[in-house]
Amino acid sequence: MSTVHVSVIGIGCGSPDHLTLQAISAIRRLDAIVLTDKRRGDDPLVHVRERMLAEHAPGVETVVVHDPPRERRADHVGDQASYEDAVEVWHAARAAAYAKALEPYGDRRVGFLVWGDPAFYDSTLRILDRVAATGLTLDVEVLPGISAVQLLAARHRLVLNEIGASITVTTGRRLADEVAHGADNIVVMLNRSLDAGELEGDWRIWWGANLGTEHESLLHGDLRELAPAVEAERDVVRRAAGWVMDVYLLRRYLQ
Ligand SMILES: C[S@@+](CC[C@H](N)C(=O)[O-])C[C@H]1O[C@@H](n2cnc3c(N)ncnc32)[C@H](O)[C@@H]1O
CATH class of the missing domain: 3.30.950.10 (Tetrapyrrole methylase, C-terminal domain)
Incomplete structure (x- = not known):
């Protein structure tokens, strides 16, 4: 079975000046980028990423994944247990969406542009673990960003x-x-x-x-x-x- 190579790239918090040189060269060698859109076409944080790509990797293929809906109503996620349940449902749906997006890229390299640094309150690495558990073979590298x-x-x-x-x-x-x-x-x-x-x-x-x-x-x-x-x-x-x-x-x- 072919391996999908995945680069999880920290991009800083909105300033193109905060991309590291390592992040820029990684972006330039990607075959495709997955962009997670939280607002169905009007996500300002997707636009920030698109501007970064236009500057550093114009023409790179992008795969837009619409973020599955997440339960946020205060009366449904008030205590820690129901909050964790809601996140679990959302992560499972996101993992399915990422698996579908990554599947066609066997033997190629796909990037995720993670806000800030992937180590601080970001679910990308956890979700990629779940994707790998579905049977897709992934080889994941992490490039740190400015948090x-x-x-x-x-x-x-x-x-x-x-x-x-x-x-x-x-x-x-x-x-x-x-x-x-x-x-x-x-x-x-x-x-x-x-x-x-x-x-x-x-x-x-x-x-x-x-x-x-x-x-x-x-x-x-x-x-x-x-x-x-x-x-x-x-x-x-x-x-x-x-x-x-x-x-x-x-x-x-x-x-
Ligand atoms: C989902 S977490 C992602 C954190 C990110 N991975 C990092 O390393 O900064 C989002 C939270 O990070 C903080 N954050 C992210 N970008 C920010 C910015 N440009 N200015 C201030 N706080 C920011 C806020 O507390 C926000 O609610």
């Missing part, structure tokens, strides 16, 4: 850890639990709103939205004072760019 976490740190000129201390990286959904378990230096991704707004205690926040793009926005200060401004700025960025993604570092004031 939103790194961009946040760079923009605020931050070292994410205090000397010799830990960094927790989590999601808005899990933030309260992490704090309850003692985390005090936390990078928060996948935010539905400013989930930190309700936290007990005294915190500083370093916040960034749409980092690396023309609509980039940064705020830094005391969490309680800044929370309303962050919420308002999320809306401003969303309206201007058509999408908003934000990430922040929370650090407890020293006692």
Whole structure:
């Protein structure tokens, strides 16, 4: 049975300047690229990828996969178990869609352009494992990219850890639990709103939205004072760019 060679390529978070030289040369040797469209033809993050391809690999074949629907209604994914069930159903459907897209490319190389870095809250590698489990033979390489976490740190000129201390990286959904378990230096991704707004205690926040793009926005200060401004700025960025993604570092004031 022939092998499909797959390159999972981190592309940074929206700026073509953040593609690595390795990513560019990998993109140039692809036979095809799979683009996952989350908005049925009008996904701004697909357009970002298309612009990168137009610049670095004009004419490369693209295979657009429409992302299967995902249950997001709060009353259906409120607790961790139902959230995980919903993700399971969605991943299974995505794996079937990827298998169908990859099957014709035996002995050729296909790329996935992963937002940021494939190691941070991205399902591509997990889904490719599921594709391989269906019997398609895959040979997968991973090329790292610049994550939103790194961009946040760079923009605020931050070292994410205090000397010799830990960094927790989590999601808005899990933030309260992490704090309850003692985390005090936390990078928060996948935010539905400013989930930190309700936290007990005294915190500083370093916040960034749409980092690396023309609509980039940064705020830094005391969490309680800044929370309303962050919420308002999320809306401003969303309206201007058509999408908003934000990430922040929370650090407890020293006692
Ligand atoms: C599905 S995760 C993917 C993360 C990505 N793999 C990475 O390495 O950054 C999406 C989350 O990453 C963060 N993110 C991605 N791009 C961003 C950007 N340009 N500016 C700010 N945050 C971003 C946001 O927290 C967003 O909800």
